[in-house]
Amino acid sequence: MVDTLVQDDLSLPFPILIADIGGTNARFAIVTDSNAEAKRFPQIKTADYDTLDAAIQDVVLDKTSIMPQTAVLAVAGPTSGDEIDLTNCDWVVRPRRLISERGFSRVIVLNDYEAQALAVVALDTDYLKPIGDGERVESASRVVIGPGTGLGVAGIVHGASTWIPVAGEGGHIDLGPQTERDYEIFPHVESIGGRVSGEQLLCGRGLVNLYRAVAAADGKQAPLSRPEDITAAALDGSDALAGEAVRFFVEYLGRIAGDMALVFMAQGGIYLTGGITQKILPLIDEDLFRQAFDNKEPHRQLLSEIPVYVVMHDQAPLEGLAAYARTPARFGVDIRQRVWSRP
Structure with missing residues (x-):
């Protein structure tokens, strides 16, 4: 025992x-x-x-x-x-x-996401790349979100003079359509139990799901089947469907990040980790991400003041565990x- x-x-x-x-x-x-x-x-x-x-x-x-x-x-x-x-x-x-x-x-x-949460307290700011504006409140709650094999989410809150990591399954919250283009794409997204969760679109296999849904919405073939191939095609501009899929990936990640910011009142910041984030970093449109992140009426002003960072340390969890x-x-x-x- x-x-x-x-x-x-x-x-x-x-x-x-x-x-x-x-x-x-x-x-x-x-x-x-x-x-x-x-x-x-x-x-x-x-x-x-x-x-x-x-x-x-x-x-x-x-x-x-x-x-x-x-x-x-x-x-x-x-x-x-x-x-x-x-x-x-x-x-x-x-x-x-x-x-x-x-x-x-x-x-x-x-x-593992407890370790990621510990890391966002331990890491030096040199390893944090900001996305848009916002100013960190040092003792306020923080959230780490990592699209990789799955969609990991954890918070870390400050209380009683300690940092308390809060692990959970936030990657499985609902994600639904908002725009006209969303409504064209979402009928083609593979669902589980009749619903689409964040992880269905915001991870490696999720990027493939999104790419196939974009292709199906346009009545086109989806020749790529691996997330790394989709990312590469978006980077070199060889596949317009891949480019659109990655743009949607960035936008939907912004929506989920904004939701988590509200849940935790994360004025200490949102921290993006995960292998997918690093691979698509050159394609992250900051304006697109922040527009999706901030679009949380009636709390747009609150969200606009919350900073978002990409964690640039390649072994961030070890830094958290060491701390x-x-x-x-x-x-x-x-x-x-x-x-x-x-x-």
Whole structure:
């Protein structure tokens, strides 16, 4: 069973292994003390290793004399139970085995978007590219949104002198038509259970869905079937349908971001992450995005004052995990039922 460590016991024995484990890639680093920069290790493909344990041994433990005492793992999937399945990867996280066979004294497992939320507090402004205007209120709530394999959403709110990450399934909120062109396209969008969620359009497969819907609305063929091909065709201008699909992607992302800004009253900013965001960054029309983001009557003025940033750090979750590892008391991370300790 998971240990019932009380929330007030926030001590994390150093050195601390931190890991950002996604469906495709895994990244590792070690934080040796509260003042040290994280020692990073090469990024790996999860498919190259049969298990997480084997990856930790080969990529980290065999490559350093530093023997971590604590592991803080951010995983793409639910974080409860003694065997934690990843959503898009065959790995299973078994904290008790990591303790018994890899020598850790404590293992904590967080959701990957909790790590993203921690990062938007930890990152230096040099890694934040603004989209449009707006001024950040430093102690106000923030939201991170990441179109990638899926559409990840998390908030982080400030209270009781701590930053409290709030993970959820915000990527599955409804997304519907507004304009005449929307009404031409949406009948051709693949729905689930009779509804279209944000993730149906704002992720890798969502971009493909959107591209096919644009083509169907115009009675044309949709020759491209991979999100990277659609993005490339939009970038080089070789496929007008791809260009329109990416423009809609940007507009719909602005709508969802505006909704999340209202939900969290995110005057601390909206932070865009995810692989798709980076790939389409040269195609992001700031005016189009901000128009969709701000169009939330009767709160247009409020939205216009909220800043939006693209996170430019390629390993932002590790930065968030490192900040948590150094000073866990700074963050109100609820680790109950998500921490395992050596007996």
